[in-house]
Amino acid sequence: MHPNTLNSNSALLARRSYLTGLAIALTGAILFSTKAIVAKLIYRYNVDAVTLIFFRMAFSLPIFAGIALWQMHKAGSLSSKDRLSLVVLGLIGYYLSSFLDFLGLQYITAGLERLILFLTPSFVLLISAFFLKRAVSRLEWAALVVSYMGIVLVFFHDLKFGGSNVLLGSVLVLGAAVSYALYLIQSGQLVQRLGSLRLVSYAMCVSSAACIGQFFVLRPASMLVQPLHVYSLSVVNAIFCTVLPVFMTMIAVKKIGAATASQAGMIGPVSTLFLGAYFLDEPITSWQMAGTVLVMGGMYLLSAKKTSA
Incomplete structure (x- = not known):
């Protein structure tokens, strides 16, 4: 076969792989952002955050536990130090962050x-x-x-209509973002030793145990009896908004790199804005669009800096 043909085929395969990875990254970001929409729909059935997060983690736990057992069999046991680190990371990154996030969603729009x-x-x-x-x-x-100016715009716009509840919800979600940032900082060295799949599956198991335990401490078992729609939406929340985005992001990072996958994630706030308008009747105003553009622009500058560094 002619060398030019080989080069052309290689370029075509590389392009196809890149586009596939980009599509996976975009889909994963949209699915993960849909979590807020699904949570808002579940709240319409008078389900609180403790019960919501219980169903989310209970339905996703079998998958993460299966992967964790496979990784344990494949890679062997962990050191005591790594076990402790995983417990701390699971509690900070997935339990605390998710709990604060779902609490905040009771008071603010999915877009904010x-x-x-x-x-x-x-x-x-x-x-x-x-x-x-x-x-x-x-x-x-x-x-x-730039990005914080965008948040201020959207926050004051929503504050006008939601009052003190918007402030409370924003502080709770802010706490979720900070706790997840701490998880990202602390997980840097551990992910190098264990690998992302092993780290995530173990940490999610820890988080699931904490969320399930919290429910039985704080709520009566009778709260497990819910309308059929709550169960079906919780399955969607667990599988399509939790499990699938985790693995799709991992696949995308392998195919197109962490920087490009991160930039593809910028579709998240935009998709949430329009999904919120479609499913929740949340209005899309010029203030929200302007704030979204500023936040995305600021985060793009950060990701561009990392890419060039």
Whole structure:
């Protein structure tokens, strides 16, 4: 076969692989963002955050537990230090962050929730700067200012209609973003030793145990009896908004790299805005669009900085 034909076929395969990876990253980001929409629909049945997160983790636990057992058999046992680190990371990154997020969603729109969570990379940067003494460039500071201006726009717009509930919900979701940023910072070295699949499956098992245990401590078992729609929406929340996005993001990172996969995730706030309008009748205003553009622009500057670094 002619060398030019081989090169053409290689380029075609590489392009196809890239587009496939990009499509997977975009789909994963949209599915993960849909979590807020599904949660809002479940709340219509007078289900509280403790019960909602119980069903989410109970339905996703068998999958993560199966993967964790497979990884345990494949890679062997962990050191005591790694076990402790996994427990802490599971409690901070997936239990606390998810719980605060779902609590906050009771008080704010899905669009504002997604924008606040989208600021997680900026919290990683700020924590690294103030506590780990990492240098922050002018471009990174500019990115933070731009993105926070966007949040302020959307926040004051929603505050006008939601009052003090918006403030409470925003603080709770902000806590979720900060706790997940701490998880990302602390998981850096552990993911190098264990691998992302092993780390995530173990941490999700820890989080599931905490969420399920919390339910039985705080709520009567009678709360497990819910309308059929709550169970079906919880399955969607567990499989399509939790399990699938985790693995799709991993696949996308392998195919197109972490930087491109991260940039593809910027579709999340936009998809949430329009899905919220379609399923929840949440209005889309010029203020929200302007705030979304600013937040996405700021996060793009951060990701562009990381790509060029």
